[in-house]
Amino acid sequence: MAKAATVYDVARHAGVSIATVSMAFRRPDRVKESTRDLVFASARALHYVPSASARGLADGRTGVLGLFSFDYFLPSAAPLEPDESCRDFPLYVDEIQRGMELACWQHDYALMIGGPSRAGGTDTVTDIAGHVDGLAVFPQTLPPDALERIAGRIPVVAVSEPPQDDRLSHITVDNRGGMRAVTEHLIRDHARRDLLFVGGLNPAEGRARFAGFRDALRAAGLRVPRKPLVPQTRVTPSGRAAVVLPDDLPMPEAFVCATDDVALDILEILAARGVRVPAEVAVTGFDGIVAGRVARPTLTTVRQPMVEMGRLVVEVLLRHIADPARPPEFCELPVQVVVRESCGC
């Protein structure tokens, strides 16, 4: 590979100054046509590819947005078997990512995706931040102070985390209302009264969902539990953390799960134990990932508008790039109960 050509090479080859070369690319209309053609010809002849680093340095913007993602699988996990279903369907993060991709392209931005690398999250996210004009993160995965720091330099939006008193913009959905809605569906339309909420409270989303669950029980005059069932997990051969249920767990009339992932695991456990869903027990999820549509029985859930969220993330970022003084934004998007088989419908 020959050493890469630079503006200087192109300028010399075309017999013009570097400013003209730069101008020819950036503002073609301000260069005489003949000169422009000359420049382009030289550029082509020399295989000139402008350095985005230099350009970014010079004009302070990169034209790239970033997403710090993560993976549900442990790094050392065995490769997936053919037809193994674990990671085949797009997950929550994948769909958000997809929305961002589409929106980025539409606005002539590129998307840079980073994830937990060997070095560890904090370094990596900082590294990505250095590359981009705006960054989206799933904050649960990162130390808040690192985010604050980055937010001091470029706009940052936190996905799926309720607004905090930080400098980040936040985009979430109506977790509480959505969970209340499915729960009420179970109570009202399926006459289930003994409901068990399964899932941790750790991401703030979990808390909101549990709150919605309690709202529904309270409104129905049912006993309101103080705590959810926080299930243990085991690591599957392919590296995923799967839910396990105590053997002696008394069967409720419905498992109301904090996420589709949990619900899907529970569906599997129940199938293995020969418990019929929804005949003996109903199961609901939350998120609306694709796998729930394919599960048997199909999973009743609350759908987040994930692709829309991804698009919105990009729009918020672009607004803040255009006007850095703009204060952080907080958006809460509506969700939608998706009634399928597992609730008894």
Added chain:
Amino acid sequence: MAKAATVYDVARHAGVSIATVSMAFRRPDRVKESTRDLVFASARALHYVPSASARGLADGRTGVLGLFSFDYFLPSAAPLEPDESCRDFPLYVDEIQRGMELACWQHDYALMIGGPSRAGGTDTVTDIAGHVDGLAVFPQTLPPDALERIAGRIPVVAVSEPPQDDRLSHITVDNRGGMRAVTEHLIRDHARRDLLFVGGLNPAEGRARFAGFRDALRAAGLRVPRKPLVPQTRVTPSGRAAVVLPDDLPMPEAFVCATDDVALDILEILAARGVRVPAEVAVTGFDGIVAGRVARPTLTTVRQPMVEMGRLVVEVLLRHIADPARPPEFCELPVQVVVRESCGC
């Protein structure tokens, strides 16, 4: 947003030189511990995030790999309806992308994804090229001369295109052998003799697959067609190009499709016409995308190791980054016939 802190700010705040700041980050072991702590403290205090542009300019590498992707949907397409299945399952490009993501993270690289933006492909791909240390492309979507140019600056690998006499590395699969194998399965195990190959020859992959189809027919002593059926397409409401079949098409005993996409469309058409698969006619695909597992009947196909390909892409790129003089590589990965319902099994 306060103006971003730079090395200079950190240096001043810590009372050291910018060289020391830089060193503290890049080679911590070569800086006295007390100094280093001082620098880090200042950096944190000032919300310092190193500029990747400046770093990239200075040391000639960015730590980013690029992928120029594309989308099957037309830009102006209506938003997908809830539960509309078109783009819900990961497609070929998505799975390759996923493999690249994982491999990038593993090697402490970030992945930059670009796609056709309003500006048009060539500009965009050049732009991305300027940002990264190595680039992967689906070449069908891009003018070859743009790729040649880029390949003069950074390593480029073309995915799913047979080796050419260019400066690109190429990663493909055994399209011909794979197609021959499914076709033989149809002939040998299902006694189908009147087979119709559906799909264009345009990407070189299509040609190889058609060749494999012909191989199988020839070996079986059947009549070998000169041309495939190149179906017309229509644009669906959501913007996808879907195959259409002539109303008067005589039914073969099997549709051997060049891709899963085509096969899935045909499955749908046949269902609409009340033709039973596989009882009346068999259908096979090629690629092994997830949607084929979920279709009814489930789709017999030839699986490409897509995630593996993505990983391999990254490895090839890194090899060439490490040694720019290295000549282009050509890899052909094996494929695997995945027998499901649509062939009659």
Added chain:
DNA sequence: TTGAAAGCGCTAACAT
């Protein structure tokens, strides 16, 4: 162990 200084390739005033 640390500092001074010379770039890296490009953009955008400003000058011509």
Added chain:
DNA sequence: ATGTTAGCGCTTTCAA
């Protein structure tokens, strides 16, 4: 319409 030139923020010899 085009050229001159001063940075942009960082890395990296080379000196001290």
